[in-house]
Amino acid sequence: xxxxxxxxxxxxxxxxxxxxxxxxxxxxxxxxxxxxxxxxxxxxxxxxxxxxxxxxxxxxxxxxxxxxxxxxxxxxxxxxxxxxxxxxxxxxxxxxxxxxxxxxxxxxxxxxxxxxxxxxxxxxxxxxxxxxxxxxxxxxxxxxx
Amino acid sequence: xxxxxxxxxxxxxxxxxxxxxxxxxxxxxxxxxxxxxxxxxxxxxxxxxxxxxxxxxxxxxxxxxxxxxxxxxxxxxxxxxxxxxxxxxxxxxxxxxxxxxxxxxxxxxxxxxxxxxxxxxxxxxxxxxxxxxxxxxxxxxxxxxxxxxxxxxxxxxxxxxxxxxxxxxxxxxxxxxxxx
Numbered sequence: 001x002x003x004x005x006x007x008x009x010x011x012x013x014x015x016x017x018x019x020x021x022x023x024x025x026x027x028x029x030x031x032x033x034x035x036x037x038x039x040x041x042x043x044x045x046x047x048x049x050x051x052x053x054x055x056x057x058x059x060x061x062x063x064x065x066x067x068x069x070x071x072x073x074x075x076x077x078x079x080x081x082x083x084x085x086x087x088x089x090x091x092x093x094x095x096x097x098x099x100x101x102x103x104x105x106x107x108x109x110x111x112x113x114x115x116x117x118x119x120x121x122x123x124x125x126x127x128x129x130x131x132x133x134x135x136x137x138x139x140x141x142x143x144x145x
Numbered sequence: 146x147x148x149x150x151x152x153x154x155x156x157x158x159x160x161x162x163x164x165x166x167x168x169x170x171x172x173x174x175x176x177x178x179x180x181x182x183x184x185x186x187x188x189x190x191x192x193x194x195x196x197x198x199x200x201x202x203x204x205x206x207x208x209x210x211x212x213x214x215x216x217x218x219x220x221x222x223x224x225x226x227x228x229x230x231x232x233x234x235x236x237x238x239x240x241x242x243x244x245x246x247x248x249x250x251x252x253x254x255x256x257x258x259x260x261x262x263x264x265x266x267x268x269x270x271x272x273x274x275x276x277x278x279x280x281x282x283x284x285x286x287x288x289x290x291x292x293x294x295x296x297x298x299x300x301x302x303x304x305x306x307x308x309x310x311x312x313x314x315x316x317x318x319x320x321x322x323x324x325x
Contacts, residue, residue, distance in 0.1 A: 047174055047279035060244060061279055064270045089277040091177040 023055075023066060033073065040069050040079060044086055045096045053096050176277050178293045183210075183285070184275040188265035191242050191250055198239065198265040200291070207294070207317045209238040209310075210285040211261070211301075212273060214245040215253045217281040223300035224257050230306055231260035236286075236314055240264035243273050243281055286313055289321035 023041075028034040041055035046062040054062040054069075065086070072082045086094045092101060100108050178184075187199035211227060213220040231238055240261035242250045247266065254264070267273050276285065279298075286295040294313050297305055 050172065061270070064244075064274060068274060088177060089274060090279065091175055091277070093174045 023063075025066070025070065028073075036079070037070060037073060040073075040082060041066055043083070043096050044069070045090075045094050047090055047094065050093075173298050174277075174279060176293070176296045178277055178285075179296060181293060183287045183291050183293045184272070186265065186267075186272040186275065188241075188267055188272060191240070191247065191254075191264035191266045194266070198263045203237075203239070203287070204289065204291055206289050206321070207236045207314050208287050209236050210241055210276070210287060211238055212241045212243050212276070212278050212281045212283040212285075214243045214281050215249045216245065217243075219300040220282045221257075223282050223302070224260070226301045226303055226306070227260035228258050229303065230301070235311065237262035241272065241276075241278075242266050243278065244268065244270045284310075286310055286317075288317040 028037055038055060042053050044054045044065060046052045046054045046057035046059055046065070048059040048061050049057050052062075054065045068085070069082055072085060077085075083095070092099060098104060183200060185200045187197045187201070190196040190198050209230075227238065238261050240263070242264050244267070247268075250264070250266075254261075265272070276283075282298075282300055284297045284301050285293055288294050294317060295309060297309065
C-alpha cells in the first residue's frame with residue numbers, strides 16, 4: 001500500500017516536475033515570440049553553474065540574463081544582436097553551442113585528423129599484411145594447397 | 146625504431162597536455178573585456194544615492210573596480226586584503242556593490258572597515274552584466290586611458306596583488322606619463 005502510494009507520488013512528481021519553470025516573468029503574448037525567447041535562453045550558458053543554460057538555471061545571474069534577453073527582444077533586436085551582446089561581455093563561453101574559432105580549431109578538426117591518421121595506419125598495415133601473405137603463397141603455396 | 150619512438154612521443158605529448166590541464170581552473174572564464182575600453186556607468190553612491198559615481202570621472206590614473214556583496218562568502222574572505230591594499234594607496238579602489246541590500250552593505254563597511262574610495266550601488270545587476278561579471282568577488286584593473294588591463298576572479302590575495310596587479314599598475318603609470 002505504502003509502496004503503491006510512493007510509486008504514484010513519484011510518477012506524479014515526474015509529470016509535474018517537468019512542467020516547473022523558474023522563469024517567474026509573464027510569458028510573451030505572442031507564442032512565436034515566447035518560443036524565440038525560450039530558444040535564445042537555451043542557447044546561452046549560465047556562467048555561475050556552467051553546465052546549465054540560462055533557461056535551466058535558478059541562479060540570480062541567469063535570471064538577470066533572461067531579463068536582458070527579454071528586454072532586447074522587446075526593443076526589437078535580432079537574435080544575432082542579442083548573441084553579440086552576450087559575446088561582448090562573456091566571450092565565446094556564453095554560447096552553449098560553441099562556434100569554431102582559432103583556439104578550438106584543432107578540436108573541430110580532430111575527428112577528421114584522427115580518422116585520417118587511423119585510416120592511413122590501417123591501410124599501411126593491411127597492405128603490408130597482404131604483401132606478406134602473398135609472399136607466403138608464392139613461397140610455400142604448393143605445400144599448403 | 147619508429148615503432149617505439151612514435152607511441153612514446155605521443156604519450157609524452159598527451160601527458161604534458163594533461164598536466165597543463167590539471168593546473169588550469171575551468172571555472173574561470175576569460176574576459177573578452179581585457180584590452181578594450183571599460184564599460185561606462187553612472188550609478189548612485191551606496192552611502193548617498195543622490196551622489197552619482199561615474200566612470201567618466203575616473204580617467205587620468207589607473208583605478209580598481211572590486212565587485213562585492215554581503216551575500217558573497219569570498220568577499221568576506223578577501224576583505225582584510227582589500228583593506229591592506231587600500232592602505233598602500235597605489236590606486237583608488239571603487240566598489241561595485243552587486244545585487245545587494247543597501248542597509249546590509251553599509252553595515253558591512255561600518256563593521257569591517259571601508260577599503261573603497263567610493264562604492265557604486267548596482268541593485269539590478271545591469272552594470273555587472275556590462276562588465277561580464279559572473280561571480281563575486283571580481284577585481285578589475287583599469288588603465289589611465291580607460292582600458293581594462295586585468296581581471297581577477299576569486300578572492301584577492303596579497304600574492305596576486307603583488308604579482309599580477311602591481312606590475313601592471315606600474316606599467317600603466319609609466320605609459321600614461323609618456324603619453325602626456
